[in-house]
Amino acid sequence: MAPLWFLLLVVSTVGATLCPDGSACGEKSLCCRLPGNEGFGCCPEGEVVSHSLPMMLSQTSCFGPSGCPDEYSCVTTPQGGSACCPMAQGRSCRDGHHCCSAGSYCSDDGHFCIPASNESAVICPDGKSECPALTTCCLMSDMSSWGCCPMPQAVCCADHMHCCPSNSKCDVQQGRCVTKQDHVPWMQKLPARVRLVVGLGDEERWVQCPDGTSCPDGSTCCEQVDRTYGCCSILSAVCCSDHLHCCPAGTSCDLVHQKCVSSNGEGPLLLQMPAVRQESANQVLCDASTSCPDKNTCCRLLSGKFGCCPYDQAVCCEDQIHCCPNGFTCSDGSCVMAEHSIPWMKKTLAKGLTTTRVRCDETASCPEQETCCRLVSGKWGCCPIEKAVCCDDHLHCCPEGFTCTQGQCLAEELSIPWFSKTPALTHKARDVQCDDMYSCPDGQTCCRLASGDWGCCPIAKAVCCEDHEHCCPPGYTCSGGDCQMGDQSIPWLRKTPALRQEARDVQCDDMYSCPDGQTCCRLASGDWGCCPIAKAVCCEDHEHCCPPGYTCSGGDCQMGDQSIPWLRKTPALRQEARDVQCDDMYSCPDGQTCCRLASGDWGCCPIAKAVCCEDHEHCCPPGYTCSGGDCQMGDQSIPWLRKTPALRQEARDVQCDDMYSCPDGQTCCRLASGDWGCCPIAKAVCCEDHEHCCPPGYTCSGGDCQMGDQSIPWLRKTPALRQEARDVQCDDMYSCPDGQTCCRLASGDWGCCPIAKAVCCDDHEHCCPPGFTCSGAQCIGSGGGLSIPWFSRTPALRQEGNAVKCDDSFSCGDGQSCCRMVSGEWGCCPIEKAVCCSDHLHCCPAGYTCNVAAGSCEIPQKKVVKISFPGATSALRLNYVWCDAQTYCFDGQTCCRGRGGVWNCCLYTQGVCCPDMVHCCPYGYVCLAGGASCARSGMSRWDGKPSPPL
Secondary structure, eight states: OOOOOSSSSOOOOSSSEEETOOEEEOOOEEEOOGGGGOOEEETTTTTSSSEEEEOOSSSOOOTTSSSSOOOOEEOOOTOEEEEEEESSTEEOOTTTSSSEETTTTEEESEEEEEESSSOOOOEEETEEEEOTTTEEEEEEETSEEEESSSSSSOEETTSSSSSTTTOOOETTTTEEEOOOOOOOEOOOEEEEEESOOOOOOOOEEEEEETTSSSTTTTOEEEEEETTEEEEEEETTTOTTTTTSSEEOOOOOOEETTTTTEEEEEEEOOOEEEEEEEOOOOOEEOOEEEEEEEETTTEETTTHHHHHHHTTOOOETTSSSEOOOOOOOOOTEEEETTTTTTEOOOEEEEEESSSSOOESSSSEEEOOTTTTOOOOOOOEEEEEESTTOOOOOSSSEETTTEEEEEEEEEEEETEEEEEOOOOEEEEEEOOOOESSSSSOOOOEEEEOOTTTEEESEETTTTTTEHHHHEEEEEEEEEEETEEEEEEEEEOOOEOOOOEEEEEOOOSSSSSEEETTTTTTEEEOTTTEEESSSSTTTTTTTTSSSSEOTTEEEEEEEEEEEEEEEEEEOOOOOOOOOOOEEEEOOOOEOOOOOEEETTTTEEEESSSSSSEEEESSEEEEOHHHHHHHHEEEETTTTEEEEEEEEEEEOOOOOOOOOOSSSEEOTTTTEOOTTTEEEEEEESOOEEEESEEEEEEOOOOOTTTTEETTTTTEEEOEOOOOOOEEEOOOOSSSSSSSETTTTTEEEEEEESSSESTTTTEOOOOSSSSOOTTOOEEEETTTEOOTSOOOEEEOOEEEEEEEOOOOOOOSSSOOOOTTTTEEOOOTTTEESSSTOOOOTTTTTEEETTTTOOETTTTEEEEEOOOOOOOOOOOOOOOHHTTEEEEESOEOOOOOOOTEEEOGGOOOESSSTOOEOOOSSSSEEEEEEEETTTTTTEEETTOOTTTOOOOOOOO
């Protein structure tokens, strides 16, 4: 049989017990794990300290018909529920999750079963703790509480966690017990229990409540209605939100039915009792803002902050990490006093004395044990109770478990007045600001990296080392690879990159946003607006909004019988690129600096507010000067930085095709003429009447845009923009490319300088950047000290006329058509290749016919006339789309086979010919139902039905 001093595992106590390894023990015997985990043996019941067993928590009461499995017993837990203990006669431990046999009692932590047959206990030296008979009291690692070694006259090991049998020694390094004959595994201690009988002069144990009051041991502190604390008479209780009652752990308060409810069953609510006011425990003050628990010692940490050593009047070790008891000295990982040596202790971070606040977001907070609630303005307010219910009027609040109703907080038959909120305190983020863009976490230090960017040293008020990679604690100096203070040296610390601060706006789409804590709502124009509260309800008038939970009704926000005025939206913010503008054409990314390159073009220095070096290639951080190949500040120098070319900004128009575009934030839609039109919102739905459009997510229905039960007026399209070349005009005949400058050549013709707003030199061959003057073969800066090579000009481009000639004397603008007016003179129709109507007043798009009586342009079922091949020049032939050698369609149309083998003309460029040989669709669309309608390829139809593939 295994010695009695090993920790033993109880497996079963009924009949012949089957051990986990397959062996069996007889009645009144327990399975015991053998030394070194080498199987199981049998030990007499009632004589060993054993592990407790986990219980099965019942979903319903196991005292009912469901019961427990065979060889289990149904026990009542201290929390008021029931559970199945895997023993025939078990009893629940205080944690409600473990159990022991009826002939033993549980240790305080519920993990061990101690035989109750021997009532004589071993009293530990503190006079308050006791261990079972045939065990030994040993001091635990916290150096204040006592544990029990499960063998008599045991040797307590120096690590304060293990013990060994009598007449053996602890081998701490190997984790074993050594005797003269052999070695065996050491044993782990179990917590001692507090004596059940308190003698005269002994102190009872109390549970400390947050407000300084106390409750008896085994009870729970709960906050009461008046914000003081009361005592619930059970351990680990659940405090109910009415601040009057409590329930056992594992249950929830059902204040409506006045019950404690869990998956295992239900029971009555328990009433709290007042707590006892005692003198607060003494704290050891380190400085004005930090403290350590009573009987601890304040010691400085490497970071410069205070740590707590768990000894009274302790010795703080020079490594600023460990400490030793009073009378010991720190020596190579141990605390030494004469011939005695114990492991040293690691310090823990001291606690700040400042009150912990409840954070609403990054900028607002409420006092401790209060609740953040939104006010009507959308800002944060503070409800003066913890875990409160925020009332929908955005003015009041109620305790947890109550509901807000007409000026009161209701829970079943209980009614109390509701609470008014107070504004929350706004506070700045506690990050350490390096500059306007970069910061380091609280308690760290900003230091420059070799790149010139900011880095973070992980301690406060650190010393930044000159290698721009490391740092040292305050009071130390950087020396080689160490931090030095007198004779003491510690390894230096490596910096990490600083954090770039981003805005937290609420994104409406890729272009628009609202401030944090607001809601995006569509305006009547289809643009985005901002409602000044979070998760708001957008009203259907597209002008107002209501708080969440309310409905829009007339001019009010309604919730049941309660109404508050509705709120007006404000326009959303259009997000502009945050690039740094060098000039109208060039920019650098955010956080960089524009500097001129040797070519005269703009370059980008990769840090903000940089100093541009005179070699036009490099730059330095702000506060530094360019010196040789370095950036110099006093005695400190870092390598300089190389510039990169600046970005040329392009227009952000939405391209419809190669010729037409819409402004940024709009959508291209076809007009009835087949030309492009612009819908004034992004990602819009194009309506099938080719005149209107709707916001994304809406469908076109009659004269409205529909989404579920919500409808808004649809929007009218405008004609798309025809993109003109952006050349720089020298005169009516000559131009230079965009971003260049016109300068006269020696011949008198125009030349082009390859930079914008350039200075034309008097030699008529060269030019200089703006702000420079021409001098010899160089461009001299306005300050006189800076010179760069000048630029050579190139010949300007001669432009061909784009006008549409009516005859030798008259013409119309590009993209128009010449038509005779009633007077016989020429007039201009504002569309290309138009049909001139017979009334000499109107015109129609190509492919349409004029119905003068109806005043409209109509599309007939058009057949192409067969003609003999004309003796035309090739130039004339290019104005037609030839279907075969004898038939043609006009330019911009598409030939489609008609019924009977004839050719028909589709009015769209690169149109899609439908299978019915009568209809056609625009490019990018597919024919539906043989040709009855057109749908955009790959997109859903307006009626929700899927479009067929091409």
